[in-house]
Amino acid sequence: MSALEKLYKYIDEKNIKLKYIDCLEENHDIQGLYYSDNENNIILIDSQIKSDSLLHSSILSEEVGHYATSVGDSTKKITNENYRYHVEKAERMADKWKCNFLIPDEDLKKAIINCDSISEIAEYLFVDTEIVFNKLKYISYTNNTFKVNDSITIDLLQLPNLVKICNEY
Structure with missing residues (x-):
């Protein structure tokens, strides 16, 4: 089973909504985003990366990593150094999850x-x-x-x- 297939299976099992958006990177300078509104867990991915399977699995697995490791909202605008620390910690946790998921x-x-x-x-x-x-x-x-x-x-x-x-x- 490929990395993308494993990710899609995980997303399906966890009832995460996955949406591919045109021009996400162009308009918002991001390739992927995980968001939760307490009722829905949503991952947005720039549709342009679907053609590059390595990049696609990397971005998607990091966003799934945010779902798996998230505590609080790390999408808010950074207003102070303490908050920046928490955002960077959330990024590291998601990246570590990605690495462990893609490479057991x-x-x-x-x-x-x-x-x-x-x-x-x-x-x-x-x-x-x-x-x-x-x-x-x-x-x-x-x-x-x-x-x-x-x-x-x-x-x-x-x-x-x-x-x-x-x-x-």
């Missing part, structure tokens, strides 16, 4: 075994390189290494380089 740990491990760089992993998983890098970055916040299997560990302190450590027994 087991898929990442398989990709690392078969690839030697972040760009190769991205191509292998059919996602953007930024998503792979961010997935590894989020893991690095809690661990200095990522164990792929009994013989391979990734040194996350060397990012953006993919440094494999061969474990010997």
